[in-house]
Amino acid sequence: MNIDQTKIPQATAKRLPLYYRFLENLQASGKQRVSSSELSEAVKVDSATIRRDFSYFGALGKKGYGYNVNYLLTFFRKTLDQDEVTNVTLIGVGNLGTAFLHYNFSKNNSTKIDMAFDVDVNKVGTEIGNVPIYHLDDLEKILDPNVSVAILTVPSSVAQKVADRLVACGIKGILNFTPARLSVPKNVRVHHIDLSVELQSLIYFLKHYPI
Ligand code: ATP
Structure with missing residues (x-):
């Protein structure tokens, strides 16, 4: 094969x-x-x-x-590298980020969020779903160079700045849950998931294109 x-x-x-x-x-x-x-x-x-x-x-x-x-x-x-564990980092432990840490892709034992970053001092130093939360200031110091995928759940106003730092750390794939459109170098892949746009679009289709 x-x-x-x-x-x-x-x-x-x-x-x-x-x-x-x-x-x-x-x-x-x-x-x-x-x-x-x-x-x-x-x-x-x-x-x-x-x-x-x-x-x-x-x-x-x-x-x-x-x-x-x-x-x-x-x-x-x-093909999907399911035999290897892919560690993922998460930036922004707000409502959505917290949900991801609890969920942590538990049905899929090959993908795992192993660390998270935030700027809120009340969250830094704690753990959610066994995932430690570090301060974003320490990103460059702490992020494992083998981690190449990041989930972005920060406010959209800071998304680009955070993405630039992730790219500088060697991140090659960003799952962007913020509404911000990110500019990244050609060798970095961004998948953009805007949940409110997806929901609006579903409602629009239901209304205008009933099955
Ligand atoms: P919450 O209820 O915790 O505020 P939220 O999802 O409504 O959650 P947002 O304002 O979207 O809040 O922020 C998401 C998370 O991103 C928060 O935990 C916030 O502390 C964090 N955050 C804000 N700015 C940054 C940043 N520059 N880098 C990393 N995390 C950040």
Whole structure:
């Protein structure tokens, strides 16, 4: 199973975690194979897209058999680095940041927030969900150089400044929950999740494009 990951289209790569989570549940329930229509129903991606996605990693479903769940999971684990733990840092322990520290991706044992930063002296020095909270002033001193992903849940007015410091520390990926649009060098990837925009957009679609 030697697949050149650079050949997997980005849209396909984005769906991998979705497939992965569903297949893990299937495996846990003892299922050994799955059809593209079953998968399609569960992850809400049409089955032609699933078949095309899976063909990129050499998983060719057999007619009347479907896909081998273990084969797919082995591939996904490798591709998504599920065998390695990726430590993530979180900046801004407000309402949203606190929720993330409690949640800490506990269903996904390969991703873990291992430290958090804030400027509020009442929060610095405490722990939430076993994650220690440090002062942002100490970011450069404390941040583990192996950590390359950060979650940003600070007020938007300081988001760019904090992002610049993260980039200078070697952070390569930022999950930005602030409404601010961040400017970062080309080798840094920002995924922007604005929860209020997502909610507004859902409400708009419900109103104007009823299913
Ligand atoms: P809270 O109820 O704790 O104020 P909130 O989510 O409504 O939460 P925000 O004003 O969005 O509050 O701030 C989020 C968190 O970011 C707060 O804990 C705040 O102390 C922290 N914060 C503010 N400025 C910075 C900064 N420059 N660097 C790191 N954290 C910061």
